[in-house]
């Protein structure tokens with residue numbers, strides 16, 4: 684049932700990480716492996732929420748969850764090859780204790796169509812993340828792995844978007860209500876999912892020393908900066924805005940404007956020198 688398996692990836696070809704850029708990438712992959720490995724929390728909430736919708740709940744159980752959990756296993760396997768000192772099991776245990784408190788059934792949206800909008804935002808974020816990582820990765824196995832996961836995330840988005848259209852045909856939500864979910868959920872992903880995972884990864888990296896909040900912030904900024912460098916802003920803006928069903932001419936202008944605005948907000952102005960980025964590199968924790 685899975686579009687690819689771990690046997691398709693030659694993990695023995697993964698070298699041990701060295702160099703700062705690769706080290707930051709290793710932290711990002713490790714953080715992603717934690718969130719993906721906890722996907723079953725969401726499946727359980729979503730299957731309860733959509734219990735009467737057999738098409739949705741079957742797809743979630745038979746396709747979505749196995750694929751997301753495979754992402755977690757594959758990213759974990761890569762992390763353990765590239766970063767042998769990292770204690771994945773112990774870090775995941777700590778992460779899961781905190782993260783499971785955030786994944787509550789009552790945090791789902793008020794209506795099925797709005798929950799599908801929220802799922803589209805999540806899949807847009809993961810599709811953009813793995814596309815960015817596949818662009819930035821110099822290591823061929825990581826490039827292959829992140830490209831495969833990117834294709835899965837785009838397919839997940841298409842399914843959630845199709846389910847959204849079906850529910851929207853019944854609910855007729857206003858663009859205002861949809862926009863609120865789009866922006867609120869984007870903020871939550873950054874604060875809850877990636878924030879929680881990065882915090883635990885940075886703490887794990889500083890084993891034996893207490894990681895101060897400024898060290899966590901420093902690495903969080905470095906990680907976000909790295910991801911932004913490969914971010915497919917145009918693709919992400921189109922996927923993000925699709926649930927609003929804007930008229931074609933308006934859609935072109937709004938998604939173009941959003942992509943440019945996001946690029947400037949995330950990466951700074953185009954004339955900002957590379958030297959400025961280099962000056963902002965985090966100090967090693969160890």
Ligand SMILES: [Fe+2]
Nearest residue numbers: 719751754809
């Ligand atoms: Fe995933």
Ligand SMILES: [Fe+2]
Nearest residue numbers: 806809836839
């Ligand atoms: Fe996904």
